[in-house]
């Protein structure tokens with residue numbers, strides 16, 4: 001099953017998928033393309049190291065968002081994905097992509113939806129919000145992508161303890177290590193089995 005992974009940053013979730021594929025834990029799923037939202041991100045180095053074809057479709061290169069959305073849709077179509085995975089992808093997908101691939105786009109969010117999610121809740125922000133609220137448990141969620149940011153049907157979640165000495169950075173690292181990097185490959189493997 002062909003999987004296209006969309007990235008924007010360090011690519012640790014992409015790396016988790018690559019490692020799972022290398023160890024046979026992705027089943028029939030295969031990462032066949034990576035599309036970055038901007039050039040020079042470390043996720044592109046990770047793709048290059050494993051010989052995964054990569055493209056960049058950067059919003060700044062287009063005068064209007066409609067042009068960017070059309071270019072992104074064209075780039076995705078070219079990779080002929082059966083599943084699209086948003087792995088640390090920071091652009092909000094246009095409706096064109098969401099409609100064309102309805103039911104075949106999943107995202108990893110670094111909190112237990114419906115907590116600490118929605119527009120603007122990315123990177124460290126969910127972890128800052130969790131610490132400010134004083135929750136004792138947070139975690140990560142894999143969900144389908146629809147037109148509402150973080151609003152799609154939940155596929156998988158994994159809880160992670162919040163420790164008294166946590167900073168946003170230590171909490172983010174633990175949520176990635178103990179939750180994101182586990183449930184995302186599992187969700188991709190399960191999607192390949194179900195579809």
Ligand code: GRF
Nearest residue numbers: 009010011012013087088110
């Ligand atoms: C991580 O905080 C992840 O939870 C979120 O994007 C951030 C970077 O992910 N989805 P990655 O290292 O680029 O995969």
